[in-house]
Amino acid sequence: MPRINNRIRRLRFDHNEMTQEELANKAGCTRQTIIALEQGKYVPSIELAFKIARALGARLEDVFQYEV
Amino acid sequence: MAPLQKRAWWGLITGTVFTIAFVLVFFLMGGIDKFDQDATFRIIVDVLVIGGLVANLIMVNIPLKKAGMVDERDKVIADRAPRVQWLAVVFTLVAWVIGLNEAYQKTDLIPGVFLYVMFMSVLIISTTAQCLGIIIGYWRMDRNAQD
Numbered sequence: 071m072p073r074i075n076n077r078i079r080r081l082r083f084d085h086n087e088m089t090q091e092e093l094a095n096k097a098g099c100t101r102q103t104i105i106a107l108e109q110g111k112y113v114p115s116i117e118l119a120f121k122i123a124r125a126l127g128a129r130l131e132d133v134f135q136y137e138v
Numbered sequence: 139m140a141p142l143q144k145r146a147w148w149g150l151i152t153g154t155v156f157t158i159a160f161v162l163v164f165f166l167m168g169g170i171d172k173f174d175q176d177a178t179f180r181i182i183v184d185v186l187v188i189g190g191l192v193a194n195l196i197m198v199n200i201p202l203k204k205a206g207m208v209d210e211r212d213k214v215i216a217d218r219a220p221r222v223q224w225l226a227v228v229f230t231l232v233a234w235v236i237g238l239n240e241a242y243q244k245t246d247l248i249p250g251v252f253l254y255v256m257f258m259s260v261l262i263i264s265t266t267a268q269c270l271g272i273i274i275g276y277w278r279m280d281r282n283a284q285d
Contacts (some may be wrong), residue, residue: 099209102140111280112211 075135079108081126088126096125142198142212146272149197153266155195156190160262164255166231175250187258194265198272215279219271 082088090104097104099123106112107122114122123133139147163186167179208216234256242248 100140100212102143103209103211106211106279115210118210 073110073137075110075137076107076133076135077135078104078122078126081128081133083138085126091121093125097121140212140276141271142208142216143276145218146269146276147198149269150266150273152197153190155261155270156186157192157262157266159188160190160258170249170251170255173255174249181253183258187262190262191265194269198269210281211279215272215275218275219268222271222274223264223267226262226263226270230263231256234259 073086078093082090087130090101094101096116097118099118103112103114103118107114119130119134123130126133160183164173167173167182168176173179173183217258234252238248238252
C-alpha cells in the first residue's frame with residue numbers, strides 16, 4: 071500500500087531544534103497537527119506540505135517521500 | 139488535545155446535561171399532556187432547548203470560524219461530523235415513528251404537540267451528535283494511521 075513518509079522531526083532538530091509549536095506557528099497549523107504528521111497519523115494537503123517545507127528551509131521532496 | 143477536540147468534549151458534556159435536563163423537566167413537570175396545556179411549562183422547555191443550542195454554538199461552532207483555532211486537519215474532521223449527525227437524526231426519527239405508532243395505533247390519532255417535541259428532540263440530538271462526530275473523527279484519525 072502506498073504511503074507518505076516525512077522527515078519533519080529530523081529536520082526540526084537540524085533546524086536549531088525547532089519546537090513543534092514554532093513549526094506550527096510558522097506553517098499556520100496547530101501543534102497537534104505537527105504531532106499527528108510526525109507520528110504518520112495524518113497526510114497534509116499540498117499547501118500545508120509546502121508551508122512546512124518552507125518553514126523548515128527545505129524542499130518539499132526532502133521533507134515528504136512517497137513510497138509505493 | 140486539539141482545541142476543537144476539547145471544545146467538542148465540552149459540547150458533548152453540555153449537550154448530554156441539557157438532554158438529561160430536558161427529559162427530566164419534561165417528565166417531572168407532567169409529560170406531554172401538561173406540556174400541551176401549560177404555557178409556562180412550554181416556556182421552560184423552550185429556554186432549556188434554546189440555552190443548549192446557544193451553549194453548543196459558543197462551544198463548537200464559533201471557534202471553527204476563529205483564525206488560528208483550527209487548521210486543515212480539524213476542518214477535515216469537522217466536515218465529516220455531519221455523517222454521525224445524520225445517522226443520529228435518522229435513528230431518532232425512527233424511534234419517534236415506531237414509538238408514536240405503537241402508542242397511538244388504536245386511536246389512530248397522534249396529538250399535534252408531538253411534532254413540536256419531535257423537532258426539539260431532533261435539534262438537541264443533532265447538535266450533540268455533531269460533537270460526538272468530531273470526537274469520533276479525532277479517534278479514527280489516531281487509530282487509522284498509515285500502517
